[in-house]
Amino acid sequence: MRHSSFVLILFGILFLTACGSQAVEYEESTYSHFEDNKMIGNVWDVSTGRVEVDISEWEKRDRKGPNGTDExxxxIAKVGEETTIKHEDGTEASIEDLKRGQKVLVTPPRGGSxxxxxxxxxxxxxxxxxxxxRLLSHVDGYNLVxxxxxxxxxxAELQESLYEEILDITDEEVVATWRPYDEEYVVDYKEELGIPxxxxxxxxxxxxxVYKTNDVEELYEFFEY
Structure with missing residues (x-):
C-alpha cells in the first residue's frame, strides 16, 4: 500500500514538473521580436563624437519570460569619419540631428564589447x-505627470502631497511621476501638447x-467626477 502511494505521489510530481518545464519552454521573451543582426535602441545621450544608445530591449531579446529583467x-557609439548617419528614408543626417529618445538602428551590432x-x-x-x-499610462487608470x-x-501643493490627495478622492487607479521638461528630447512636449x-x-x-491644467483645484475636480 505504501509502495502504491509512493508511486502515485512520484508520478504527480513528475507530471507537474513536466508541465512546468513545458510552460517555461514555450514562454517567449517580451523582446523576442528583435533580430540579432539589427541592433535597435534609443539615444540616451549625445556629445562630441559620441552617442550613447540604450539597447536594453535588444540585449534581452533571448531572455525567457514576459517581462525580462530590470537591468x-x-x-557607446564612437562616431568617426567612416560612420554614416542618415534618416530611414535615406536622406542624409548628422550627429546634431540625434535627440534623446530617438529610435536608431546601429550597424553592425555589438560584438563582445x-x-x-x-x-x-x-x-x-x-x-x-x-x-x-514615458507619459502614457501603463495601468488601467491614469498617469499623472x-x-x-x-x-x-x-x-508645496505640487509635491508628493498632491498624489496623496488624488488617491483620497478617486476610485480610479492612478500613478504619478514628476518630470522636468527636456528641451533636447526627440519630442517637444511643450509645443505638441500646447503647454502655456x-x-x-x-x-x-x-x-x-485626457486633461491638462496649471490649477490644482481644477485637477481635484477632474478626479472627483
Missing amino acids: GYLY FEGTPEEIILLEMTYEEKYA VMYEEGSTLP EFPIMLVFDKEKL
Whole structure:
C-alpha cells in the first residue's frame, strides 16, 4: 500500500514538473521580436563624437519570460569619419540631428564589447506610442505627470502631497511621476501638447492626454467626477 502511494505521489510530481518545464519552454521573451543582426535602441545621450544608445530591449531579446529583467544596457557609439548617419528614408543626417529618445538602428551590432565605431546609424521613424511611452499610462487608470522646468522649485501643493490627495478622492487607479521638461528630447512636449507655462499637471490614459491644467483645484475636480 505504501509502495502504491509512493508511486502515485512520484508520478504527480513528475507530471507537474513536466508541465512546468513545458510552460517555461514555450514562454517567449517580451523582446523576442528583435533580430540579432539589427541592433535597435534609443539615444540616451549625445556629445562630441559620441552617442550613447540604450539597447536594453535588444540585449534581452533571448531572455525567457514576459517581462525580462530590470537591468539596462548602454552601447557607446564612437562616431568617426567612416560612420554614416542618415534618416530611414535615406536622406542624409548628422550627429546634431540625434535627440534623446530617438529610435536608431546601429550597424553592425555589438560584438563582445559595449562600445565601438559603427559603420552606420539610421534614425528610425517612431510611432505615437513610442514617442509618448514615458507619459502614457501603463495601468488601467491614469498617469499623472507633473512637468516642470529643470532647476525650478515646485510649490508645496505640487509635491508628493498632491498624489496623496488624488488617491483620497478617486476610485480610479492612478500613478504619478514628476518630470522636468527636456528641451533636447526627440519630442517637444511643450509645443505638441500646447503647454502655456510650467509647472503643469498632465493626465494621460493608455492612449492619449485626457486633461491638462496649471490649477490644482481644477485637477481635484477632474478626479472627483
